[in-house]
Amino acid sequence: xFLFGNKxxxxxxxxxxxxxxSAKWNACLEAxxxxxxxxxxxxxxxxxxxxxxxxxxxxxxxxQIILYRQATSHLLNIKPVIFIEHxxxxxxxxxxxxxxxxxxxxxxSSLDEPLFQYFGGNKIxxxxxxxxxxxxxxxxxxxxxxxxxxAQEKIAKKITxxxxxxxxxxxxxxxxx
Numbered sequence: 001x002f003l004f005g006n007k008x009x010x011x012x013x014x015x016x017x018x019x020x021x022s023a024k025w026n027a028c029l030e031a032x033x034x035x036x037x038x039x040x041x042x043x044x045x046x047x048x049x050x051x052x053x054x055x056x057x058x059x060x061x062x063x064q065i066i067l068y069r070q071a072t073s074h075l076l077n078i079k080p081v082i083f084i085e086h087x088x089x090x091x092x093x094x095x096x097x098x099x100x101x102x103x104x105x106x107x108x109s110s111l112d113e114p115l116f117q118y119f120g121g122n123k124i125x126x127x128x129x130x131x132x133x134x135x136x137x138x139x140x141x142x143x144x145x146x147x148x149x150x151a152q153e154k155i156a157k158k159i160t161x162x163x164x165x166x167x168x169x170x171x172x173x174x175x176x177x
Contacts (some may be wrong), residue, residue: 001132004159009096010098010101010103011094011097011098011102011104011105012040012103012104012105013093013097013105013107013145013149013150014063014105014106014107014145015107015109015135015139015140015144015145015148016075016107016108016109016138016139016140017109017110017111017116017138017139017140017144018084018108018109018110018111018114018136018137018138018139019108019110019111019112019128019129019133020111020125020135020136020148021050021110021112021113021124021133022135023053023110023136023137023138024084024108024109024110025051025054026091026136027108027136027138027176028051028054028055028082028084028108029054029055029058029060029076029091030062031053031080031082032060032063033060035080036062036063036099037080038063038064038078038079038080038081038082039064039065039066039069039071039079039081039082040063040064040076040082040084040175041066041067041071041081041083041084042065042066042067042068042082042083042084042085043066043067043068043083043085043086043087043168043169044067044085044165044166044167044171045067045166046085046127046166046167046168046169046170047085047167047168048065048066049055050066051065051084057075062087062152065084068083068087068096071096071100072100073099073100075099076100076101076102077101081102081105081106082108083105083106083107083108084107084108085107085108085109085115085168086107086109086113086115087152087153088115088152088171088175089152089155089156089159089162089166090149090152090153090156091156095153108138109148111124111125112125113168114168114171114172115148115152115168115172118172118176119151120156129167132153155176156161158175158176159175159176162175163175
């Protein structure tokens with residue numbers, strides 16, 4: 001049945017949400033150790049630099065961590081890819097995913113990132129810690145992906161003119177005063 005206005009995203013997004021950034025970096029290292037051709041893509045330079053420093057400290061300096069603007073469909077079609085954070089605006093993400101001809105995208109995030117903090121990430125961290133969830137375990141469920149998309153769309157409604165930034169934290173300070 002065809003429904004007007006019920007536009008479904010053409011790119012399947014799969015989220016892995018970790019309690020802390022350090023657990024997200026550990027997951028990136030594990031993924032790299034399984035496949036050294038892995039490309040990690042960051043939306044912000046600060047995130048790229050943090051992961052690069054972590055992997056270098058773990059002697060995984062051959063890993064490839066690039067900024068979203070360096071990604072090309074040719075490069076990504078032949079290698080596995082993980083985005084290492086969400087961009088605060090869903091439309092900008094899906095535009096990039098579509099331009100890169102990606103059908104499926106894996107995104108690693110952590111609850112201590114500004115995007116999650118904006119929507120009460122500390123409360124979720126507290127709940128997860130009380131339930132005894134291991135810090136290195138991730139939450140993965142389509143409902144989480146849907147909730148993130150809705151959160152990004154709420155943010156988009158508050159933005160009149162987007163200002164770029166070097167970090168997610170700076171992005172929130174510049175765009176959501």
